[in-house]
Amino acid sequence: MDIDRNQTSGRKKEIKPDILREFQVSFFAMSRLVSFPWTYLEKDLESNTSSDLISNILKQTCLHSLCRKFPPSVRFRKLFLSELIKREAAGCDPLDELYDALAEVVGAEETTECYKSYLLPSGDAVSLLENVALISEGTTGLVTWDAALHLAEWALDHQQAFTGRTVLELGSGVGLTGITICRSCSPHRYVFSDCHPRVLQKLQNNVELNGLMEQTTPAVSVEELDWTVVTEEQIQQIRPDTIIAADVVYDPDLVESLVKLLSKILRCSSPEVLICSTIRNQETYSGFKQQLERAGISCRVITEPVSHVFPHNRASSVEMIQLYR
Missing domain, CATH: 3.40.50.150 (Vaccinia Virus protein VP39)
Incomplete structure (x- = not known):
């Protein structure tokens, strides 16, 4: 279950790998959402309207192969994607794959495990x-x-x-x-x-x-x-x-x-x-x-x-x- 730390695209020079890593680590451990580095994302969106950073965060979390194999809870993924959408709607171009990911998880059944x-x-x-x-x-x-x-x-x-x-x-x-x-x-x-x-x-x-x-x-x-x-x-x-x-x-x-x-x-x-x-x-x-x-x-x-x-x-x-x- 090797995790690719460099699975990024677009503005590679501008996206800090440690920020992507922090989102990834927190997502897979189902950390409290308030502990995620949202401030960095918001500052990034203030300075440009590209959705590259959100796209890369999505690839390192909900679209990562580890999530396909060992997904966090349905409720957690819904809340996480909702937080991403909230920030995307406020600051950058619409990202279809973000809404596709939410549609997929909305249709999933919640379990006790x-x-x-x-x-x-x-x-x-x-x-x-x-x-x-x-x-x-x-x-x-x-x-x-x-x-x-x-x-x-x-x-x-x-x-x-x-x-x-x-x-x-x-x-x-x-x-x-x-x-x-x-x-x-x-x-x-x-x-x-x-x-x-x-x-x-x-x-x-x-x-x-x-x-x-x-x-x-x-x-x-x-x-x-x-x-x-x-x-x-x-x-x-x-x-x-x-x-x-x-x-x-x-x-x-x-x-x-x-x-x-x-x-x-x-x-x-x-x-x-x-x-x-x-x-x-x-x-x-x-x-x-x-x-x-x-x-x-x-x-x-x-x-x-x-x-x-x-x-x-x-x-x-x-x-x-x-x-x-």
């Missing part, structure tokens, strides 16, 4: 089937959350932490972090895990969707892992060198079983353990750290900034910690 694609620095895309609703079927695990994106960005900055290693991910959700690591960091083996049946099915589908089951390196598996019943023998069978988890500290009822699992892991082996959390409730997160301390587990907050690869809410409070005995 859609694709989000996260573009990697290599030009590849991680495409995921996610639920449109943030909470669905009694779980939050059917969408990608900010902590998963932050952890994936950290991994891209620290690929050596995963290269040649066996990685176990707890609470993999729809799979963004793990698929990014498998694509970019060359682990020896990667174990995705979760316990909710629907999440596991969606996770399995996304791993297959991104071609990870078709390759031998890394060796990839998707496994059911119930934190309340997992044994030390199961952990020893996996023999993880690195354990990661993103956005698993959100429910006080789950924190106790998570800490018990981490205690078992650190008792029977000595992997590197990295937990990334969006702090929505300070009391819940502080309670997690207190339980870690009572279990004899220390933590170090990882404070270095990460490269901004994926669009997500940078204002949310995200903390990443390394655990050790």
